[in-house]
Amino acid sequence: MVEQDGEPAAVAFACYRWDDRLEIGIETRPVHRGRGLARLAATAMVRRVGAAGLVPVWSCREDNAGSVRLARSADFVPVTRAPYFHVPPA
Numbered sequence: 425m426v427e428q429d430g431e432p433a434a435v436a437f438a439c440y441r442w443d444d445r446l447e448i449g450i451e452t453r454p455v456h457r458g459r460g461l462a463r464l465a466a467t468a469m470v471r472r473v474g475a476a477g478l479v480p481v482w483s484c485r486e487d488n489a490g491s492v493r494l495a496r497s498a499d500f501v502p503v504t505r506a507p508y509f510h511v512p513p514a
Contacts, residue, residue, distance in 0.1 A: 436469035
């Protein structure tokens with residue numbers, strides 16, 4: 425977690441693990457966006473995951489420009505594209 429002015433600003437967390445891979449997630453409070461805090465949280469999480477002998481994995485929709493930009497700034501590279509499904513409203 426990255427704090428700003430004594431409050432949580434950005435947090436990295438584990439979403440899902442399979443085999444030696446751990447999908448990570450990052451959330452930043454809107455008021456703190458655009459300050460590089462998510463990148464700090466992401467890079468710290470990547471180091472911790474690697475130190476635990478796991479492979480960090482990032483996934484997001486292609487239209488989530490902020491997440492794509494953040495992943496690339498944390499040295500992730502696209503390796504596959506997967507379909508994104510949802511159930512439309514009735």
